Amino acid sequence: MHYFAYKGRAPRELHAEDVALRAIADAVGTPTYVYSAATLRRHYQVVDSAFGRRPHLVCYSVKANSNLAVLSLLAREGSGFDIVSGGELFRVLQAGGDPGRVVFSGVGKSELEIGAALDAGILAFNVESGEELDAVARIARLRRKVAPVALRVNPAIDPRTHRHIATGLRRSKFGIPVERAAELYRSRRRVRSLRFVGVDCHIGSQLTQLDPLRRAVALAASLYRTLLAEGLPMQYLDVGGGLGITYVEERPPSPLEYATAVVEALGDVPATVVAEPGRVLVGNAGLLLARVLYRKEEGDRRFVVVDAGMNDLIRPALYGAHHEVVPVREAPARKVAVDVVGPVCESADVLARARRLPALAAGDLLAVMSAGAYGMSMASSYNSRPRPAEVLVEGSRFLVARDRESYQDLVRGERAGPAGRRRRRR
Numbered sequence: 001m002h003y004f005a006y007k008g009r010a011p012r013e014l015h016a017e018d019v020a021l022r023a024i025a026d027a028v029g030t031p032t033y034v035y036s037a038a039t040l041r042r043h044y045q046v047v048d049s050a051f052g053r054r055p056h057l058v059c060y061s062v063k064a065n066s067n068l069a070v071l072s073l074l075a076r077e078g079s080g081f082d083i084v085s086g087g088e089l090f091r092v093l094q095a096g097g098d099p100g101r102v103v104f105s106g107v108g109k110s111e112l113e114i115g116a117a118l119d120a121g122i123l124a125f126n127v128e129s130g131e132e133l134d135a136v137a138r139i140a141r142l143r144r145k146v147a148p149v150a151l152r153v154n155p156a157i158d159p160r161t162h163r164h165i166a167t168g169l170r171r172s173k174f175g176i177p178v179e180r181a182a183e184l185y186r187s188r189r190r191v192r193s194l195r196f197v198g199v200d201c202h203i204g205s206q207l208t209q210l211d212p213l214r215r216a217v218a219l220a221a222s223l224y225r226t227l228l229a230e231g232l233p234m235q236y237l238d239v240g241g242g243l244g245i246t247y248v249e250e251r252p253p254s255p256l257e258y259a260t261a262v263v264e265a266l267g268d269v270p271a272t273v274v275a276e277p278g279r280v281l282v283g284n285a286g287l288l289l290a291r292v293l294y295r296k297e298e299g300d301r302r303f304v305v306v307d308a309g310m311n312d313l314i315r316p317a318l319y320g321a322h323h324e325v326v327p328v329r330e331a332p333a334r335k336v337a338v339d340v341v342g343p344v345c346e347s348a349d350v351l352a353r354a355r356r357l358p359a360l361a362a363g364d365l366l367a368v369m370s371a372g373a374y375g376m377s378m379a380s381s382y383n384s385r386p387r388p389a390e391v392l393v394e395g396s397r398f399l400v401a402r403d404r405e406s407y408q409d410l411v412r413g414e415r416a417g418p419a420g421r422r423r424r425r426r
């Protein structure tokens with residue numbers, strides 16, 4: 001569900017809420033990410049209310065879209081945050097997020113990052129190895145603090161998603177095998193700078209089936225129950241993120257079906273559920289607005305060259321991901337099959353392959369849909385292309401939530417080296 005729709009008199013124009021995308025392109029240029037505030041709010045509320053009366057905390061996974069305006073909107077809705085770096089912690093604090101509702105995930109937290117999270121007073125560290133656990137204990141002891149910790153268990157369950165985003169498989173780098181995790185909790189339970197507050201798991205992203213999740217949560221719940229019975233101060237069972245969205249014809253479970261499955265798998269375990277949704281909150285709340293530069297026809301191959309490329313949105317090139325591409329001005333017929341390609345010097349720079357689109361001409365605007373998650377947050381300036389602007393629409397108004405990068409931004413921090421004597425020209 002989202003608030004991007006064609007509106008007005010024919011030919012109708014694609015709007016974000018009540019703002020015409022054309023108006024944004026005119027004011028801000030292209031390529032530009034456009035987000036809908038009403039969609040973000042709605043998604044948050046649907047996910048949050050799906051857990052009903054079960055005590056729970058939604059910790060939005062910042063990596064999906066880390067723009068300050070998005071974080072601040074979700075913080076005002078009451079969201080907590082799932083972070084994976086000191087940079088994400090910084091963003092959450094800048095956006096006015098509550099550090100007491102932050103969980104810190106990831107296999108490679110540095111000493112600096114652990115220290116900053118302890119100082120901020122986060123809810124829990126989701127720890128992924130014995131060595132990391134000892135590092136957290138040591139850093140906390142030096143600061144005379146007690147670190148709240150959950151161990152991330154690897155349930156060795158196939159989430160049946162794209163192999164690049166499956167994280168709960170036995171061979172993946174994530175988590176601690178569930179049988180090893182129990183020993184680790186027990187062996188460190190007397191460490192005074194640690195407080196074991198929960199169990200964590202996350203099996204993968206873009207999940208469209210609930211069964212793997214049910215099995216993972218049930219495993220984590222059984223460990224939780226055991227540890228609680230042994231007297232550990234357990235409070236949270238973190239079920240990770242991963243709920244999929246519809247890019248084209250996927251039929252993922254609804255947030256209510258998802259939450260119901262989680263709650264059922266937990267059974268009577270008296271834990272507060274922590275969920276770390278990313279994509280489901282922001283994915284369909286954003287699009288990438290681009291402009292056609294050229295048409296190119298070579299024999300039977302037709303290309304539409306646009307001003308957004310794989311550096312702006314890498315998902316098609318990296319995962320073969322499908323994003324719908326639609327014209328901003330509604331056109332009745334979708335006639336020709338074209339490849340929509342970007343300007344980057346790589347054969348993989350194809351945003352959409354063999355799509356039937358209406359006849360397009362230079363200057364026409366296109367929207368790459370479902371680009372709110374892992375779009376801008378994975379953008380780079382490869383080919384020295386300044387990263388796009390980001391716009392947050394709210395009703396009939398819009399905020400430039402991030403300026404387009406400038407050429408100065410591109411070289412910030414660089415230097416051309418010691419100024420040597422110029423070779424004399426002959």
Ligand code: LLP
Pocket residue numbers: 061064082105106165167202204205206207240241242243276277278279280315319373374
């Ligand atoms: N929690 C943890 C520990 C995670 O690793 C992730 C995502 C999430 C939560 C949020 O998952 P979500 O609800 O968004 O599925 N770049 C890829 C997705 C990578 C996901 C990484 N971890 C993509 O564009 O599809």
